[in-house]
Amino acid sequence: MGQVEVALIGAGLIARLHLDAWVLAGASVRVYSDDGRAEELAAEFGVRAVGSLGAALDGVDAVDICTPTGSHHQIAMAAIAAGVAVVCEKPLSASTAEAEEIVDAAERAGVPLYPAHDLRFSPPFARLHRLVASGGLGRGAVARFTVTGFHPRPWIGQVSARAGGILTDQMLHGVDLAHWIFGDVVRVHAYYQGDIATPAPAGTVGVGTAVLTHASGAISQIVSRWTAKQLPPIRVAFRVSGTGGTVDYDSEWPQEVRATGGAAEKFQYHGESPFVAEMREFAQAFAGGPEPRLGARDALAAVRLTQAAAESAWSGRAVELPVKGAA
């Protein structure tokens, strides 16, 4: 099989990150966006822009959906109907029903569907999963994930507080990681704070505190924050214990390079971007390689869990999830 052909849909911030990663992963990319920005983005990376979704999907191995969440369903269904594999920026959908429809359609059609949950490709989280999956922590008992970020621009879209508002995306990272390491979730409780409905101005503050109870008996706490100021831009931390021990991580810990003073800008080093590792793994799967570390069911589980958290925060109740097909 030759070079993997990818149709990138969208031309915003996430599209740029994914495009950069696809190019570095060796894929051939065409860009389509209905907002008139495709040409400029494509030119910047030396790839081509196309003028319609149909032209984008024609003959490609995969589509990568980087548009606002509201349009994921329509584009994904079009791709699945055309037999084109789907990579989709998280969340797959803002609604569980829509996400189920997409996943059902993909499974019926035998079309691969890979959600872009990039934190799974970040080295500390990948290592955590290997430790837990290999039994290195013994039987998993308790996990705490904290994701704190600053959102650099106003929030577009129309996500009500009831549906989780600005916390939906952020909370998805934590619940996805908890689900990844400890499996199915049977109960979710959350408190959401702040004026979280979108649209919202830049610097809007929100905090979500969720507690997940897994079918295995393990429990997880997810704390998800948007901060008013860009200090630090993002901080992730976790602590996970099992019968075999405890492992923890904080992105504030010193990394390979740390410079101070005016010279700091010149010495920035972050290693390979998780996006590159992610797109490489997806590209290898499209080329007949092994299945990636996540698939359609993980996309659906993450949507179910974030929606359950939002519902709990709104209703004040703990939300019970059915065990069969549970998230």
Add this chain to the structure above:
Amino acid sequence: MKIAVLSFDEDYVRLLAEMPGVEVVVAGPDDRVRAAADRLGVAHVDSWDEVFALRPRAVVVTSEVARRRDLVERAAGVGAQVLCEHPLAVGEADAQAMVDACAAAGVRLTVASPACFSPAFAVVRQGIADSGVGELLTVHGAFNSPGRSRGGALDDHAPYVLDLVDAVLGGEVADQVYAQANSIVSGQPGTESAAFVSVRYPSGVVAAIDCSWGPSVNQRAGDTPEMTFVGDQGSVEFTANPRLLGGFDRWEAKTDPRSVMLTEFVAAVAEGRAVGPDGAAGVRALRVVRAARESARTGRPVDL
């Protein structure tokens, strides 16, 4: 100043005995207690009756939980100031009776919650009161040290986090508690080794507490909670147990938080002022922990 430590707790006795002007007395018919008292150079009597007859200025209550009410009431009866460990009692009624007895006797019931006595925490409290993080939204507290009792993580760890939240919120009474727990690591049903507690206060503040067992980072001085106070303009992290030296896969604290607590307590007794969480705070913590236990059992939030 004469201070009774009841019952014998070597750490408390040693730390108090090192303090200038403090005369420690311990009680117990047991030869081991007598021998330990001799070794530490403190006074020893055989019974509690004899201790209270000595009219100590303060009593540190470290006994098993079931005997704390009796000890606190007797201390109040002789006008002694009281420092009592968590929990004050098993049930809220006993704890409230202890608070009432101390109030009636005009003595202060102080709860032994070391991090609350830290001078750094005073700065954190004041800074938050002065809007240093903007409007306070959320408090994260993690207390992950090895299990100490058969009661489990909720009893052992949650009260110390709750005291810090309580101090910052000025004694606000929680209105809802949700908790989940398991005993996977302890391997003993009924002894929870992992627990998360989410507490909501009427002001809208939420406390997210992790009181799961974990390896000790500081075995010598004991562990204290790691706190993050999150406001809409910023956040502040606090530990009463900062690092002094690292090594041997552990680290040493700058000071033993219990030593700081006892120094503050003795100074407060000497000067006739109040320091640290009071008995009412102890009752509020007890109520939240009991609600957390109920919530962990039912899987539903508990309204207070």
